[in-house]
Every structure is written in structure tokens, then in C-alpha cells.
Amino acid sequence: MKVMYNKKRHDVEFDLDGTVSGLKAHIETITGVPQAMQKLMFKGLMKDDKTLRELKVTNSAKLMLVGSTITDVLEVTKPVPKGAAAEKEAQAAAAKEPLCKQKQHKKVLDKGKPEDAMPGIKKRQDPLPTVPISGMYNKNGGKVRLTFKLEVDQLWIGTKERTEKVPMTSIKNVVSEPIEGHEEYHLLAIQLGPTEASRYWLYWVPAQYTTAIKDAILGKWQYF
Numbered sequence: 004m005k006v007m008y009n010k011k012r013h014d015v016e017f018d019l020d021g022t023v024s025g026l027k028a029h030i031e032t033i034t035g036v037p038q039a040m041q042k043l044m045f046k047g048l049m050k051d052d053k054t055l056r057e058l059k060v061t062n063s064a065k066l067m068l069v070g071s072t073i074t075d076v077l078e079v080t081k082p083v084p085k086g087a088a089a090e091k092e093a094q095a096a097a098a099k100e101p102l103c104k105q106k107q108h109k110k111v112l113d114k115g116k117p118e119d120a121m122p123g124i125k126k127r128q129d130p131l132p133t134v135p136i137s138g139m140y141n142k143n144g145g146k147v148r149l150t151f152k153l154e155v156d157q158l159w160i161g162t163k164e165r166t167e168k169v170p171m172t173s174i175k176n177v178v179s180e181p182i183e184g185h186e187e188y189h190l191l192a193i194q195l196g197p198t199e200a201s202r203y204w205l206y207w208v209p210a211q212y213t214t215a216i217k218d219a220i221l222g223k224w225q226y227f
Contacts, residue, residue, distance in 0.1 A: 004016075004017070004060065004061075004062065004063070004064045004065070004066060005063075005064070005065040005066065006030060006033075006034075006043075006065075006066045006067075006068050007065060007066065007067050007068065007156065007222060008034050008036070008067075008068040008070075008222060009222050010171075010172050010222050013030075013033055013034065015029065015030065015033065015066075017029055017055070018055075019054070019055045019056045019060060019061075019062075020054050020055070020056055021054060021055060022051065022052060022053065022054055022055075023043060023049045023050060023051050023052070023053055023054075023055070023058070024038070024051040024052065026043070026055065027041045027043065027051070030043075030068060034068065034070075036068065036070040036071065037070075040070045040071055041068060041069070041070040042068070042069040042070060042218070043066055043067070043068055043069075044066065044067040044068075044069065044130070044131075044153060044219070045058060045060055045064060045065075045066045045067070045153075046058075046059070046133070046153075047130055047131065047133060048130040049066075064154075065153070065154050065155075065156075067153050067219065067222065068222075069218045069219075069222065101180065101183060102180045102190045103180070103182050103183050103190060104183070107142070108190060108204070108206070111140055111142060111144055111204075111206050112182065112190075112206060114140065114144055116185065116188070116207055117138045117139065117140060117146065117207055118138075119137065119138040119146075120138035120139070120188070120207045120209075121136060121137060121138050121209050122187075122209065123185075123187030123188040123207075123208075123209040123210050123211065124187055124209065124210060124211040125181070125186045125187040125210045125211075126210075127210070127211040128211060128214045128215065129211040129212060129215065130215050131151055131212060131215045131216070131219060132212065135148045135149060135150040135159075135161070136148060136149045136150075136208070136209065136212060136216075137149075138207065139205050139206060139207050139208055140205070140206040140207060141162065141203070141204060141205060141206070142203075142204045145162055145163065145164075146162065146163060147160065147161065147162050147205060148160075148161045149161075149205070149216070150166075151219055152168075153219065156170060156171045156172060157169060157170055157171060158171055158174065158193070158220060160193075160203065169193075169195065171219070171220050171222070173195065174193055174194065174195060174220050174221070175194040175195070175196065175197060175201075176194040176221075177191065177192070177193055177194070177216060177217045177220050177221060178191070178192050178194075178202075179191040179192070179208065179213045179216075179217070181210065182206075182207070185207075186210065187209070187210050188206075188207045188208060188209060188210055189208045189209075189210050189213050190204065190205070190206055190208070191204075191205045191208040191213060191216065192204050192205070193205070193220070
């Protein structure tokens with residue numbers, strides 16, 4: 004089978020009657036990602052006690068691995084010079100205005116929540132749903148939906164007019180922020196090009212899916 008990790012493809016041989024837990028132990032030897040820090044996705048999150056055959060994994064299947072190596076974790080937790088972090092945070096807080104208060108976003112949010120918005124749940128992280136995430140607005144106030152085609156590494160951005168099939172490897176970043184007063188929903192931007200000007204903005208994204216969206220697109224744990 005193929006295992007996608009950090010935008011790289013790994014060919015993996017493993018018994019289809021083996022468990023997901025056993026596969027994770029094998030993948031650790033290939034990628035360096037500790038078993039305890041792995042999330043494997045194939046048509047949703049794969050549970051450790053299930054066999055690959057039970058999950059309908061085939062010889063040609065493509066799996067998505069989300070996780071961090073010990074080196075990644077140590078790099079993120081590396082100490083910074085005394086006072087530097089506090090100064091940087093203070094500068095960022097002073098310069099940053101909540102996204103939902105910015106003019107370009109406020110005009111869309113003022114339309115109110117779409118009637119067909121999917122239910123949002125704050126302070127919860129769920130795996131991607133088995134159906135497209137729909138009932139959202141784009142920056143023009145038009146309806147938009149996201150369909151994750153993990154088997155072909157594509158994100159389909161669909162509107163009434165057309166569906167854009169975007170390779171996940173071409174997406175540079177994903178950012179999100181809760182909507183004040185409606186924290187069960189987020190503003191979320193998918194950066195399609197090298198600069199922030201290429202961000203595709205989505206409004207009223209259910210909060211419980213934002214982490215899974217980042218993980219699926221970027222292929223690694225996000226520390227924000």
C-alpha cells in the first residue's frame with residue numbers, strides 16, 4: 004500500500020489481516036514517527052484494534068499518516084532567549100485585529116449564518132466527516148463546500164458555478180480563527196499560492212473539523 008506522510012509517498016508492505024496498531028509499529032521504523040503519535044486515515048480515522056481487511060484496505064490503497072517525529076517535537080519546544088517570546092507575543096497581539104472584525108470578513112459575516120450550515124461544536128476535535136463539509140460562504144457570499152479526496156491527494160472546492168480540484172501538495176498553508184460570538188464556527192483560509200493574497204476564505208466552518216482539515220491538507224500536526 005501507499006502511505007502519505009509530510010507530502011512524501013512511502014511504499015509499505017503489511018499483512019491485511021494485521022491490526023492498525025501493528026501497522027503503526029511497522030510505519031514507525033520507516034518514517035520515525037512514534038506509534039503513539041500517529042494518526043492513520045483511510046476513509047476516516049483508523050482505529051488501532053481493527054484489521055486492515057475489516058477497514059476495507061486493499062493492496063493498492065493509499066493511507067494518510069498524521070504525526071510528528073521526536074526531532075520535530077524537540078524543534079518546536081526548543082527554548083527561546085529570555086524575554087524574546089513575551090516580546091514577540093506582545094507585538095503580535097498589538098498588531099492583530101480579530102479576523103471577524105476586519106472589514107473584508109465582516110461584510111460576509113453580517114449576512115448571518117447560512118440556513119444549511121452544518122452543526123458546529125466548539126472545544127471539540129472530530130475527524131473529517133464521511134460527507135462533504137457544506138453550508139459555508141466564500142468571500143463573495145456564495146455557497147461553497149469542501150470534499151476531501153484523500154485517495155488522490157486532492158481537495159475539491161465546489162461552488163454553484165464549478166468545482167476546483169486542487170492538489171493538496173500545492174496548498175501552502177491553512178489558517179483559522181473562531182468567529183466571535185459564534186465560537187462553534189470558524190473563519191478558515193486555504194492558501195493556494197506562495198503569498199497571503201492567494202488565500203481562499205471560507206466562513207462558518209464547523210469548529211470541530213478545523214484541526215482535521217489542517218491535518219489532512221498539510222499532512223502533519225499543526226501547532227496553532
